Amino acid sequence: MTRAPSPSTGVQVAITRIDADGAGIGRVGDDEYVVPGAFPGERVVATPLVRSRHHARVHARLEQVVAPAPGRVRAPCERHPSRGGRCTGCPLLELDLESQRRAKLDALRALGLDADRIEGSAFAAGYRRSAKRVVFRRGGALALGSFERRSHRPADMRGCAIDHPLLSRAADAVADEATRLGVEPWDERSARGELEAVWLRTDGARVLVTLVTRQPDARFAALARALLGRGGIVGVAASRRDATDNSLRGEPARALAGDATLECELAGIRQRLGPLGFLQPHPEIAERAYRDLLLTERGEPLSGNEAWDLYAGAGVTTRLLSARFARVLPCESYPESAAALGVEAQSVEQFLGERLAEGRRAPTLIVANPPRAGLGEAVCDRLARTGARRITVMSCGPAALARDLERLERGGYARCGVRAYDTLPGTAHVEVVVWLASGASPAP
Numbered sequence: 025m026t027r028a029p030s031p032s033t034g035v036q037v038a039i040t041r042i043d044a045d046g047a048g049i050g051r052v053g054d055d056e057y058v059v060p061g062a063f064p065g066e067r068v069v070a071t072p073l074v075r076s077r078h079h080a081r082v083h084a085r086l087e088q089v090v091a092p093a094p095g096r097v098r099a100p101c102e103r104h105p106s107r108g109g110r111c112t113g114c115p116l117l118e119l120d121l122e123s124q125r126r127a128k129l130d131a132l133r134a135l136g137l138d139a140d141r142i143e144g145s146a147f148a149a150g151y152r153r154s155a156k157r158v159v160f161r162r163g164g165a166l167a168l169g170s171f172e173r174r175s176h177r178p179a180d181m182r183g184c185a186i187d188h189p190l191l192s193r194a195a196d197a198v199a200d201e202a203t204r205l206g207v208e209p210w211d212e213r214s215a216r217g218e219l220e221a222v223w224l225r226t227d228g229a230r231v232l233v234t235l236v237t238r239q240p241d242a243r244f245a246a247l248a249r250a251l252l253g254r255g256g257i258v259g260v261a262a263s264r265r266d267a268t269d270n271s272l273r274g275e276p277a278r279a280l281a282g283d284a285t286l287e288c289e290l291a292g293i294r295q296r297l298g299p300l301g302f303l304q305p306h307p308e309i310a311e312r313a314y315r316d317l318l319l320t321e322r323g324e325p326l327s328g329n330e331a332w333d334l335y336a337g338a339g340v341t342t343r344l345l346s347a348r349f350a351r352v353l354p355c356e357s358y359p360e361s362a363a364a365l366g367v368e369a370q371s372v373e374q375f376l377g378e379r380l381a382e383g384r385r386a387p388t389l390i391v392a393n394p395p396r397a398g399l400g401e402a403v404c405d406r407l408a409r410t411g412a413r414r415i416t417v418m419s420c421g422p423a424a425l426a427r428d429l430e431r432l433e434r435g436g437y438a439r440c441g442v443r444a445y446d447t448l449p450g451t452a453h454v455e456v457v458v459w460l461a462s463g464a465s466p467a468p
């Protein structure tokens with residue numbers, strides 16, 4: 025990135041869509057303008073800030089909305105930048121739900137993902153069952169929040185509108201008790217401090233808290249005892265991480281106080297969830313996606329001899345598939361989740377490599393639900409060689425999904441249907457299910 029040349033004065037931009045981060049996108053001459061806070065259908069004045077070195081792209085600051093979108097509303101969260109906050113986690117909160125969903129469908133279309141519809145619910149506040157927070161010092165106290173968009177500047181999230189109220193209460197309890205006990209927040213620059221991040225998850229009645237640290241000898245026993253019973257907290261665990269990635273998920277957690285697991289129900293399946301296992305943030309909408317994984321794109325039920333459940337998490341899809349298929353093979357690399365499935369932790373790359381080497385008969389269906397980064401080239405190539413009649417991919421990373429689909433199509437699979445699920449209203453995130461079949465004519 026280089027500093028954009030003049031003008032320092034505003035430029036008029038007509039916004040046509042949002043990008044993956046929820047920022048408004050519009051063209052000015054040959055340049056693509058990226059304007060956070062602006063929405064499709066709007067005309068805005070924006071100040072150019074930085075020009076991308078490799079693309080004709082200018083990142084700009086919204087100065088004025090000249091012609092607002094009909095769906096523009098006041099953000100229903102006091103942490104939103106439009107209300108003086110600094111949290112950039114929910115860039116679409118200034119749009120009503122219908123407009124958010126239209127913008128998400130358009131953004132998918134721009135990636136070549138033509139969804140037949142977007143499934144959503146009217147329940148757009150207080151829905152999130154799983155959240156991670158970074159810990160930082162603000163004044164004399166600790167605060168829990170997130171990093172501002174494209175930076176490592178922390179933003180307070182106290183009173184977050186989309187977190188389940190129990191998660192908000194638990195986060196407040198962690199901040200208050202850690203402050204009272206003199207726990208030092210992790211400081212990136214000096215590489216000192218104890219508490220770096222906190223994971224919170226709830227089944228809707230109880231909360232598990234995981235304290236993430238970089239220090240092998242961090243002592244959180246007093247904090248764990250103080251937290252138990254506060255704000256619905258039934259269990260506290262600790263996890264150490266030394267990775268430099270942004271996942272903030274450390275090594276498998278060890279229980280410090282109270283319960284080590286929660287029992288959650290999703291799509292009629294009871295699931296034991298540990299402190300760091302994958303939990304869908306919006307169970308009501310995730311359930312619709314899970315049920316669709318058992319059907320064809322036309323809604324016909326699938327069944328057969330064998331199905332593989334790749335990136336299986338703690339196993340809801342595995343169990344749903346087991347009711348329809350004589351044999352279901354799950355694959356999951358995170359030890360805590362693999363243990364819940366009763367299998368060895370293994371990567372999908374390895375799993376597919378072994379199955380291909382064995383020369384087994386192809387399964388009827390492969391379900392793959394990779395993380396945001398997608399399947400990648402090696403997995404797509406191996407998937408295409410399995411000979412499975414159907415592959416259904418569920419993904420929360422549309423850009424990676426679009427790339428994966430091209431690879432699978434080159435490998436002989438045809439796209440039969442695409443559907444979107446609004447699992448994180450307020451944010452730009454969207455879950456997508458794509459149905460693929462080998463050859464051109466899909467068979468149920």
Ligand SMILES: C[S@@+](CC[C@H](N)C(=O)[O-])C[C@H]1O[C@@H](n2cnc3c(N)ncnc32)[C@H](O)[C@@H]1O
Nearest residue numbers: 302335336337356357358370371372393394395
């Ligand atoms: C988006 S989650 C889906 C989990 C599950 N299907 C569900 O819906 O609850 C992705 C899962 O893939 C696992 N994972 C990530 N990379 C993997 C890999 N290379 N091989 C196997 N599993 C992986 C993660 O630990 C996580 O549980």
